[in-house]
Amino acid sequence: DVEGGNTLAESLGKHPKIFSDLYCNMVDAGEAGGILDIILGRLATYLEKADALQRKVKSAMTYPSIVALVAIGATVFMLMFVIPVFAKMFTDFGGTLPAPTRIVMGLSNFLRDFWWVLGGSVVLLFIGYKQGRKHRKVSKRMDKALLDMPVLGNVLRKGSVARFTRTLGTLVGSGVPILQGLDITARTAGNIVIEDAVRETRDSISQGDSISEPLKRSEVFPPMVVQMIAVGEQTGAIDEMLNKIADFYDDEVDTAVEQLTSIIEPILIVFMGVVVGGMLIAMYLPMFKMASVM
Numbered sequence: 055d056v057e058g059g060n061t062l063a064e065s066l067g068k069h070p071k072i073f074s075d076l077y078c079n080m081v082d083a084g085e086a087g088g089i090l091d092i093i094l095g096r097l098a099t100y101l102e103k104a105d106a107l108q109r110k111v112k113s114a115m116t117y118p119s120i121v122a123l124v125a126i127g128a129t130v131f132m133l134m135f136v137i138p139v140f141a142k143m144f145t146d147f148g149g150t151l152p153a154p155t156r157i158v159m160g161l162s163n164f165l166r167d168f169w170w171v172l173g174g175s176v177v178l179l180f181i182g183y184k185q186g187r188k189h190r191k192v193s194k195r196m197d198k199a200l201l202d203m204p205v206l207g208n209v210l211r212k213g214s215v216a217r218f219t220r221t222l223g224t225l226v227g228s229g230v231p232i233l234q235g236l237d238i239t240a241r242t243a244g245n246i247v248i249e250d251a252v253r254e255t256r257d258s259i260s261q262g263d264s265i266s267e268p269l270k271r272s273e274v275f276p277p278m279v280v281q282m283i284a285v286g287e288q289t290g291a292i293d294e295m296l297n298k299i300a301d302f303y304d305d306e307v308d309t310a311v312e313q314l315t316s317i318i319e320p321i322l323i324v325f326m327g328v329v330v331g332g333m334l335i336a337m338y339l340p341m342f343k344m345a346s347v348m
């Protein structure tokens with residue numbers, strides 16, 4: 055294509071599944087300004103940092119999910135296979151069982167008889183989540199709920215701020231017009247709440263407003279981010295300021311992930327201890343009664 059007279063950006067644009075608008079617009083700006091080598095270097099740096107940020111956010115969401123699944127799996131295993139062994143022994147013994155033991159045995163019987171209800175509920179929740187993601191209003195509510203979560207929401211919000219500032223700063227620094235840069239940034243936000251805030255900012259700028267004011271009105275971005283962007287606008291170094299914000303929030307994501315791990319781990323360990331230990335105690339109470347009778 056390039057030998058045929060097309061520009062590199064036009065050639066890359068013919069493969070949208072591989073090269074997004076961000077790639078094409080940065081390459082186009084580099085070709086127009088005669089600094090393609092510099093732009094490609096910036097693009098490589100952006101991709102490295104964006105990939106590192108994505109891995110951090112994924113690890114923050116994966117760790118508690120795995121531990122929670124292990125806890126649920128251990129509980130279900132005990133109710134399905136361990137508790138029935140004790141239940142048969144207690145039934146043969148006869149007599150009135152303690153209340154905690156009867157509760158655990160009831161849960162075990164319910165799970166063994168109606169396990170398909172639990173499995174069906176999980177499948178329905180998964181299907182409902184997938185279908186909800188196809189509807190913008192429902193998907194926006196889901197994204198807002200994620201951002202409002204006590205600990206995980208902090209990680210996701212900081213990751214979204216870092217992604218937004220890194221993308222926009224890289225585009226503006228490469229010579230892409232601010233309106234076009236905001237449009238691309240909105241499409242790569244990864245969160246509909248952030249995307250809508252960026253699109254509203256773009257619309258306000260096209261009507262003569264500044265960048266910081268609509269961002270402030272959206273109440274999505276932290277006040278410090280809005281203030282630093284306002285300073286960048288006043289000094290004419292908006293791209294440098296955006297990249298500084300991105301670097302700062304990259305470190306903040308690291309700290310937030312460590313905090314999430316330090317909080318979630320003991321909570322889940324205590325949860326597993328209470329659930330598993332509670333079931334074991336409930337099963338041993340009749341044994342203590344048997345020993346006292348003997």
